[in-house]
Amino acid sequence: MKYPSPADIAEMKARGYDSTTIAVAEQQSTRWAAAQEVSRLIETAFAGVTLGNGVGLQEAQGLDDHEAAETCAAYRAKDEKDDWHQIPAEGLKRCNSSLSFFDAEGMKFHLPAYLLADLRDDYGFGMAFCLTQTGDYERYFRLLSPAQRSSVRAFLLHILDEPDYAFERPHIVHALNGYWSDELSTKIDRDA
Numbered sequence: 001m002k003y004p005s006p007a008d009i010a011e012m013k014a015r016g017y018d019s020t021t022i023a024v025a026e027q028q029s030t031r032w033a034a035a036q037e038v039s040r041l042i043e044t045a046f047a048g049v050t051l052g053n054g055v056g057l058q059e060a061q062g063l064d065d066h067e068a069a070e071t072c073a074a075y076r077a078k079d080e081k082d083d084w085h086q087i088p089a090e091g092l093k094r095c096n097s098s099l100s101f102f103d104a105e106g107m108k109f110h111l112p113a114y115l116l117a118d119l120r121d122d123y124g125f126g127m128a129f130c131l132t133q134t135g136d137y138e139r140y141f142r143l144l145s146p147a148q149r150s151s152v153r154a155f156l157l158h159i160l161d162e163p164d165y166a167f168e169r170p171h172i173v174h175a176l177n178g179y180w181s182d183e184l185s186t187k188i189d190r191d192a
Contacts, residue, residue, distance in 0.1 A: 002121040003032035035119045038151070038158045042119075045151040046112035051081040054105025057091060060098035084113045089122035096123075099130045104143040111144075115155050128168040131156060132175035141179075153180045 004012070004025040012022055055063070056079025062072035080086045092114055102110060114130075117123035131152060134140055144152070153176065159165045160172050 003028045003035065005029065005032050034158060038154045039116055039119050041151040041154050042112050042115050045145070045147040046084070046108075049084065049109055049112070051079070051109040052105050054107075054109055055098075055101065055103045056081065056106065057087060057095045057098050057110060060101035060106065061095050063101040064097045081109075084109055087113045089117045089120070092117050092122075093124055096125045102140065104140060107140045108143045108148070111148075111152070115152070119155070119158075126165065126168070127155070128159060128165050128172055131180070132168065132171040137179045149180065150182070153182055156180055 006029065009022065009025050009029060012025060017025075056076045058075035058079050059072050062075045067075070087110070092110075098110070099107075099114065114123060114127055118127045141149075141152075156172055156176055160169065160176070165172065
């Protein structure tokens with residue numbers, strides 16, 4: 001999902017790229033702009049969210065690995081709890097299975113970091129499965145506010161037409177029309 005930014009296009013022009021390549025990049029940059037808008041929605045909706053008593057990133061990995069309670073507690077002691085912006089993309093990649101082991105508080109805290117990393121093409125695992133095929137949406141997403149739910153919906157709408165998510169398109173459409181639906185919007189009707 002990496003698209004050229006205006007700065008990328010300016011650099012291409014400065015380096016003397018041919019006009020066809022620049023025209024394609026300018027066309028693709030509309031997706032970059034759309035991703036920036038979705039990112040702003042996520043940033044605003046999740047501003048100030050802390051971990052509280054939720055399951056932390058490394059703690060969740062300990063749960064996945066069936067570690068002892070003492071080991072999970074030691075992992076939690078190292079986890080970021082106050083500012084999800086401080087979680088590096090490398091940590092999210094290393095702990096990609098944590099998404100299946102968070103409780104609702106842990107999901108609320110970590111979800112924006114994962115979504116933004118995916119939008120920046122820094123995550124590498126994709127977020128569609130977590131958002132569309134959990135099987136127990138209420139377990140993971142029940143604490144999300146309407147604004148947070150709306151930002152997740154905007155993310156799903158954004159990735160709906162992404163080539164990287166083509167295989168998952170039917171699940172995305174189903175989730176948009178189901179759990180992530182918006183009463184004011186119409187049903188999504190896209191050929192899978």
